[in-house]
Amino acid sequence: MRDFLLDLDDSVGRRAGLERALRDAIREGRLPAGTLLPSTRSIALDYSMARATVVAAYEQLAIEGYLIAHQGAGTRVADVRQSAPVEPESGNPWPSPPTADFRPGEPDGGQFPRSTWGQAVRRVLSDTSDGAFGYADPRGVAPLRAVLAEYLGRSRAVAASPESISVFGGVTSSFGFLAEVFRSQGIERVAVEDPSLFLLRDVFGLLGLTLVPVPVDSEGIEVDQLQQLDVGAVVVTPAHQFPLGITMTAERRTALLSWARSQNAWIIEDDYDGEFRYDRRPIGSLQGLDPERVIYTGTASKMLSPALRLSWLVLPEALRGPLAQTKHLRGGVSTIEQLALADFIDRGDLDRHLRTCRGIYDARRAQLSDLLDETAPWLSVSTAQAGLHLAASLTDDRITESELVERGFHAGVGLMGFAPMWLGDPTTTGLVLGYSRPAEHQFPTAIERLAEVLQPLG
Numbered sequence: 397m398r399d400f401l402l403d404l405d406d407s408v409g410r411r412a413g414l415e416r417a418l419r420d421a422i423r424e425g426r427l428p429a430g431t432l433l434p435s436t437r438s439i440a441l442d443y444s445m446a447r448a449t450v451v452a453a454y455e456q457l458a459i460e461g462y463l464i465a466h467q468g469a470g471t472r473v474a475d476v477r478q479s480a481p482v483e484p485e486s487g488n489p490w491p492s493p494p495t496a497d498f499r500p501g502e503p504d505g506g507q508f509p510r511s512t513w514g515q516a517v518r519r520v521l522s523d524t525s526d527g528a529f530g531y532a533d534p535r536g537v538a539p540l541r542a543v544l545a546e547y548l549g550r551s552r553a554v555a556a557s558p559e560s561i562s563v564f565g566g567v568t569s570s571f572g573f574l575a576e577v578f579r580s581q582g583i584e585r586v587a588v589e590d591p592s593l594f595l596l597r598d599v600f601g602l603l604g605l606t607l608v609p610v611p612v613d614s615e616g617i618e619v620d621q622l623q624q625l626d627v628g629a630v631v632v633t634p635a636h637q638f639p640l641g642i643t644m645t646a647e648r649r650t651a652l653l654s655w656a657r658s659q660n661a662w663i664i665e666d667d668y669d670g671e672f673r674y675d676r677r678p679i680g681s682l683q684g685l686d687p688e689r690v691i692y693t694g695t696a697s698k699m700l701s702p703a704l705r706l707s708w709l710v711l712p713e714a715l716r717g718p719l720a721q722t723k724h725l726r727g728g729v730s731t732i733e734q735l736a737l738a739d740f741i742d743r744g745d746l747d748r749h750l751r752t753c754r755g756i757y758d759a760r761r762a763q764l765s766d767l768l769d770e771t772a773p774w775l776s777v778s779t780a781q782a783g784l785h786l787a788a789s790l791t792d793d794r795i796t797e798s799e800l801v802e803r804g805f806h807a808g809v810g811l812m813g814f815a816p817m818w819l820g821d822p823t824t825t826g827l828v829l830g831y832s833r834p835a836e837h838q839f840p841t842a843i844e845r846l847a848e849v850l851q852p853l854g
């Protein structure tokens with residue numbers, strides 16, 4: 397038996413205390429990669445705990461990527477220092493994915509249509525001419541722009557032609573292009589919904605534009621407030637506000653469009669999850685109401701996978717020239733992936749995939765809402781039945797948002813609060829609960845673990 401000194405904090409519970417002590421020791425390098433851990437039996441003896449508790453803690457840390465269990469050869473410390481991402485500041489302290497992951501932002505990787513996507517790639521490789529393996533049109537390959545124009549028109553009421561579409565490697569990268577264009581037009585200030593997705597709006601800030609926060613109420617962005625501001629563009633999420641989850645009302649849409657016309661300002665419509673609506677047909681795009689005033693952006697990140705790095709802008713005519721001039725700014729997207737997406741949409745595979753996913757995510761959304769109603773009535777949900785997340789605001793001062801997130805962290809439950817989403821002073825606290833990340837077979841267990849985290853408040 398080897399000596400093994402751990403600084404156990406029992407106040408969070410025996411198992412959570414052991415997990416925390418091991419995590420800290422591994423992160424801080426006191427237990428370097430490759431270190432053989434004592435057997436669960438000897439830890440249980442040394443620290444007077446049930447062996448099952450130690451086994452559960454080891455299993456949890458193995459899932460999180462801190463430990464590697466070798467059949468018959470003990471458990472060793474994994475090389476987290478190399479493989480773990482640096483801890484970002486924005487409420488995401490996980491060195492590797494938690495076991496029950498309710499953070500928003502990613503679809504279930506297990507739903508990715510590997511087989512049909514593979515068939516699409518194979519068809520592209522066998523049917524495409526050799527010429528396609530050279531440099532492609534920087535706006536994106538013609539077959540994809542044609543198919544997207546048709547798809548966006550019928551599914552999202554977007555007024556698009558192949559000439560208006562430009563393919564990018566994610567909404568984030570298309571915002572980089574827009575920032576350059578705005579600056580060349582003398583625009584220095586861009587309004588954003590507050591709260592909104594920090595990663596996305598920060599692109600404008602990083603590229604030298606000033607971000608101006610505008611509050612959002614139950615109807616959408618407060619256009620009255622916008623009228624007081626001197627801004628050249630505004631970014632909105634009308635179908636499903638991120639993160640509050642409300643749908644912009646028809647009145648607000650009209651008011652926003654008339655504001656933009658009167659100010660000669662651009663509206664950027666981020667339609668990141670508009671395909672997912674569960675209580676009725678999806679709401680059509682804002683862009684369809686004024687294609688020369690609204691810049692529409694959509695992405696494959698929610699409906700298929702963020703790993704594809706595929707997104708698209710539908711541009712007003714006035715911005716297509718600047719686009720041609722800034723093509724050097726774009727990294728471009730693999731022609732093969734673009735052609736595969738064109739094939740995938742054209743054959744009806746995307747519609748089939750979305751239909752399946754809607755069924756799965758709708759059931760999860762309902763389960764999560766029921767859990768919150770029963771277990772945590774102090775979290776108030778006012779989100780539309782749409783998208784891949786719901787917003788739950790705290791209505792009880794017995795616990796704070798950061799305490800909730802912290803409590804989740806120690807129980808292996810990934811939670812995200814509103815805090816990183818605010819640009820101005822926060823007016824809501826609570827959780828932005830994504831229900832799409834866990835694998836389908838793990839969702840029931842994930843829900844149980846979330847219930848444990850929320851339960852103690854009654």
Ligand SMILES: Cc1ncc(COP(=O)(O)O)c(C=O)c1O
Nearest residue numbers: 501566567568593638668695697
């Ligand atoms: C509000 C919002 N917009 C856009 C995106 C998609 O960004 P990208 O296409 O860069 O993956 C996301 C993804 O999380 C999002 O939450």
